Each structure stands twice: as C-alpha cells, then as structure tokens.
Amino acid sequence: MPTRNLPDDPNLDHLRGQAKALLKGVRAGEPTAVELAGEFHPVRTLADAQLVTARSYGFPSWPRIVRHLELVDQYSRSPHRQSVGGPLDTPEQRADEFLRLATLHYGEDDPARQQAARDLLERFPDIARSNIYTQVVCGDPDIDFTQASVEGGPYRWEPLLYLTYSRLDAPHQVEIARRLLENGADPNAGYLWQGMPSPFTALTGVFGRGEGDQPAHRDRVELARLLLDAGADPNDSQTLYNCGPGCPPPYDDVHLELLLEYGLGRGDGGPWHERMTTAHPTPQQLLEDELAFASLAGLVHRVELVLAQGTDPDGTGTQHPGFSGERPYELAAVQGHTEIAELLRARGAAPLDEIHELYAAAMRGELPDVDPVLAARAVARNRHLPVRAAEVGRAVAMEPLQRLGYDLNGISRGVAPIHRAALNGHLQTVRRLVELGADPELRDQLYQGNALSWAEHNHQDAVADYLRGLPQGTGTR
Structure with a gap:
C-alpha cells in the first residue's frame, strides 16, 4: 500500500534526495526510515532506497516512477501562472492575450476576463484569424484542419482544448469540433494542471465548474456527446471532481448521466489511466468516490445513479481526505440524509458502530x-x-x-x-x-x-x- 501521494509538480531530484535520506536514515537506525524499509523492502544500497521510495508512492519500481515523472513533465501545463495585461505590439502578442482572456485556466477566472477578450477582439478584429487557436475560439469555420492536432498558443494546447475551454459563446462550436476530430484531433486531449495527476481533458473543459465555479460551455451536451462518440474515455476524474466536491451547490447530474451512459465505472480507464497508473484512480474508485460525495452532500438521485451501476455501498474509493476515511452510509447517516442512508442499507451497507452513532x-x-x-x-x-x-x-x-x-x-x-x-x-x-x-x-x-x-x-x-x-x-x- 502506498503511504503517501506525490506532491504537485513532482521533481526527480527531490525524489533522489528522499532516497539518499532514506538510506542514511536506515543506516543510522532512525525509526521512521527503518519502518518504511520494513514495509516495502530491506535497504542496504541506494538502489534499495530508490525502490522503497518508489513503492511508498505506489509505484512498483524506480524506473516506473522515473517514467511517470517524464510523462508528468511532458503533459504538465500551468495556464494559471500566465498573467494578462502584457504588451500588445505584435499580432502574436495580441492573439496570445486574447486566448488567455477567453479561456478557463482555473487561476483567477472571472467573467470580466471574457468581456475583456471581446473588447480586445473589437479593437483588433484581425485576432480572429491569427491562427487556428483564435479561429476555433472565435467560431471561424474556415480553418486549415491539417493543423487539428498541433499544439500551440500561450498554453501549448491543441485547438480542441482552446475550443472546449473557451467561454465566448462563439458560433459553429460543435461543427468545428467535429471537423477537428475528423482530421486527427485527440478526443482524449488534455493536460496536467501544475503536474497534478488528474488530467484536465477536453471533457473537463466542456463541463466547467470546479473551484471558482466556472460556467459550463454553452454547447456542453452536444460537445460532450461528440467527444464521447469519438472515443473520449468517460472515466474523467477531473470532470467528476469539478462537478462534485470541487464546486459549491446547486448541483445537477447532466455530466454524470452522460458519462454513465458511455461507460463511466467500466473499462480500463483509458489513455490517461494508462499514463498515470497508480497516481490515477481506477474506474471503480471513481464511482465509489462519487457515491461518497453524493452521500455526504445529500444528493439522492446521484446516489441512485451510482448504486444502479452495482457500486459497493461500503467502498471507500481513493480514500479522499474530504470524506475522512468514512463509508458512504456513515457519511449519510451522520449528516441526517435518511433517504440515502436507507438506500445504502438496502444495498448491504454495514450498520454504524458506536462512534458513528455518537456523531449522528x-x-x-x-x-x-x-x-x-x-x-x-x-x-x-x-x-x-x-x-x-x-x-x-x-x-x-x-x-x-x-x-x-x-x-x-x-x-x-x-x-x-x-x-x-x-x-x-x-x-x-x-x-x-x-x-x-x-x-x-x-x-x-x-x-x-x-x-x-x-x-x-x-x-x-x-x-x-x-x-x-x-x-x-x-x-x-
């Protein structure tokens, strides 16, 4: 069992330092180091310490965690760190500023940014045809679709991501997305926000919400169906977080109903799970986390949807700290969500112990x-x-x-x-x-x-x- 999670923006030099410190600690008889070695592998050499370090993070070997960090570096983006208000002297600067203002990046998103993008476009109409990225955001269908999978713009995103994260309510969005997919765009396109292992995919952008409670794309249902029909994996961890624990009420279940229709909770987790392996939840863990959240928040219909998939009513998913390690039934019963508690008990959830009776x-x-x-x-x-x-x-x-x-x-x-x-x-x-x-x-x-x-x-x-x-x-x- 892994004992810890990788930090944001994980760094190989930092992990090498941890391995060296572990070796030194074992040789000095430090209790924490000795306990870690006792759990995962005897430590006599630096290679042993590297193996224990990897296993403590849930990876089977040192080469596997090194490969993971290489993938994190490849897909990591930090759009929230790019400020606006820079020089507008060249067409390229104006296009990049426009794209930063028009799209969600989950840093300081605000509707005023999108209005600023519209104002900038009004001042410099040529922005709309600067490149394929501004064209998809502005809804210009006269695009060179041979560039459909080329990364670029201020965030090094594919055109499909600029389209799905845009909030300008431009025309022709579904048709442009269809043409991009027909010409090689990846329906599972995405990036790792600041290196975190839950990918922000095109689906994530379509559904919006999340911290800061950003609006969904105007064409969220049509675009989501288009992406899912094209092969986007429905086991989208960041969408589930953004439309659940990551945002305030009110909640709707449009995203969940659609993802379940296309296989959420089944399959191998898709390309992002293959890339992130143990750092990314399995399809079953996603459903168990969703059940825990819905039980905590009192979302009866959402509980019914997830239980209908055969989800374990006592499953603890990824053991997210937001649920304090408690089972869905404990969360529901303590919060006084009686109808949900009865649904879970009817599906076989174990009763409360004496401590949870006290909490309730x-x-x-x-x-x-x-x-x-x-x-x-x-x-x-x-x-x-x-x-x-x-x-x-x-x-x-x-x-x-x-x-x-x-x-x-x-x-x-x-x-x-x-x-x-x-x-x-x-x-x-x-x-x-x-x-x-x-x-x-x-x-x-x-x-x-x-x-x-x-x-x-x-x-x-x-x-x-x-x-x-x-x-x-x-x-x-």
Whole structure:
C-alpha cells in the first residue's frame, strides 16, 4: 500500500534526495526510515532506497516512477501562472492575450476576463484569424484542419482544448469540433494542471465548474456527446471532481448521466489511466468516490445513479481526505440524509458502530452521557466534524460536539468551524459558535483571515454585520 501521494509538480531530484535520506536514515537506525524499509523492502544500497521510495508512492519500481515523472513533465501545463495585461505590439502578442482572456485556466477566472477578450477582439478584429487557436475560439469555420492536432498558443494546447475551454459563446462550436476530430484531433486531449495527476481533458473543459465555479460551455451536451462518440474515455476524474466536491451547490447530474451512459465505472480507464497508473484512480474508485460525495452532500438521485451501476455501498474509493476515511452510509447517516442512508442499507451497507452513532446524535443536537474513553476515541477518529457541521449550518450540533470533547476553535484542514460557517452565510451557526466561546478573530492557516474576512469574501452581509457588531475582545483567543 502506498503511504503517501506525490506532491504537485513532482521533481526527480527531490525524489533522489528522499532516497539518499532514506538510506542514511536506515543506516543510522532512525525509526521512521527503518519502518518504511520494513514495509516495502530491506535497504542496504541506494538502489534499495530508490525502490522503497518508489513503492511508498505506489509505484512498483524506480524506473516506473522515473517514467511517470517524464510523462508528468511532458503533459504538465500551468495556464494559471500566465498573467494578462502584457504588451500588445505584435499580432502574436495580441492573439496570445486574447486566448488567455477567453479561456478557463482555473487561476483567477472571472467573467470580466471574457468581456475583456471581446473588447480586445473589437479593437483588433484581425485576432480572429491569427491562427487556428483564435479561429476555433472565435467560431471561424474556415480553418486549415491539417493543423487539428498541433499544439500551440500561450498554453501549448491543441485547438480542441482552446475550443472546449473557451467561454465566448462563439458560433459553429460543435461543427468545428467535429471537423477537428475528423482530421486527427485527440478526443482524449488534455493536460496536467501544475503536474497534478488528474488530467484536465477536453471533457473537463466542456463541463466547467470546479473551484471558482466556472460556467459550463454553452454547447456542453452536444460537445460532450461528440467527444464521447469519438472515443473520449468517460472515466474523467477531473470532470467528476469539478462537478462534485470541487464546486459549491446547486448541483445537477447532466455530466454524470452522460458519462454513465458511455461507460463511466467500466473499462480500463483509458489513455490517461494508462499514463498515470497508480497516481490515477481506477474506474471503480471513481464511482465509489462519487457515491461518497453524493452521500455526504445529500444528493439522492446521484446516489441512485451510482448504486444502479452495482457500486459497493461500503467502498471507500481513493480514500479522499474530504470524506475522512468514512463509508458512504456513515457519511449519510451522520449528516441526517435518511433517504440515502436507507438506500445504502438496502444495498448491504454495514450498520454504524458506536462512534458513528455518537456523531449522528451530536449532529441531531442530541448527546446522552458518554463514557469519556469512547468520547476521546470519537474525537480522535474524525477531527473535521465540527468544521463539517459548521459549513452545512448545523447550529444545533455545536454544543453537543463541544460536550463530546471537540475544541470549537480547533483548526482542521486549515480552517476553524467559524470560518466555514461565515463563508457559507450560516448566521445562526456563527452566533452559536460565538456564544460557546469560538473566537471570531481567530486566523485561518490558508489565508490568515478571520471570520469577518471569510464572510465579506463571499458577500455574506448578514453574517458580516453581526460580526462587526460584536464587542471588541469577544472570543477566547
């Protein structure tokens, strides 16, 4: 079993350094190093240490992890690191600026960028025919389709990616995409955002959403069907994340219904799974993660869709930290999603243990007298529960969770409960937290903001007004 995940933008020199440090640690008898060697392979030489390093990341050998890093380097792109507002002196500079403004890159995307792209095009109409990349974004069908698979433009993308990530609502998008595919464009075209192993494919671009909640392409269904008919693999991990845990509600199931129709959860995972191997989830793991998310979020129809594929109701998928290692039934029952919990139990999910019964009672606002040892075990098992209760506005859970032993000022994954409650506009939860001693001036570890800054960031005016009106010094820290 791998013990860790590769970092973003993984670097071979860094891994070589880890192997050398492991060898040195084993020779010095350091407990962590000795334990790692004991789990994966005896370490006597640098080659042994390299093998253990590779296996600790889930790769069978050192050459295999080296090959993985070569592929990451080949497909890695960082479009979010390219700033706009540069010189516009040449046609090439104007074309690149236009493409940066017109397409999603998941850094500082904003509708104003697309308007800026339209304004730039109005100033310099020749941009529309600068190259194949601006042509597909502008909807110009008079294209030299012999360049259909040539990478270029500011992001070194294929034309199909510029089309599927564009948000200019240009004409002829489906027809241009069809012609690109007929002339050799790869329906599985994609890139690795900052080297992360979940590929941002053409399908990912079509469906949008994700962090920052970007809009879908205007022709998302038609383009998605076109890509899937042409051979795009439906086991698209980034689409599932962007339309699930990676974005706020409301949710729809258009993407999921379409991907399931074309085989999501089946097959070998397609070319990206072959490239990324253990760093990329299997089709079955994708479905299990989707079931866990839908159970946590209370999405009944989505649960029904995934269970209809024969998905294990107790499967834990990739064990994503967002699910705290819990099974779908535990997630649903603790959150009070009764209908989903009943569906999962009917499909054979194991019942709750005594600790999850405690969690469920606390989330309902109840907590009978609890053995201190059991309470301590409950707190240790899931330290994220108060943050989760706060982000969904479960004000009644705050006092029972405190009685159970949780610190309501405790930081979990960089934030405290009051930050999440403020961000999501749960005024009653913020009030209750403050009444119970939560500190509104506590700074999070992600952005160094207090509760007021989190409320203001998300335009939660009622919460912000309440926090501004608190007496100075309110809180325990």
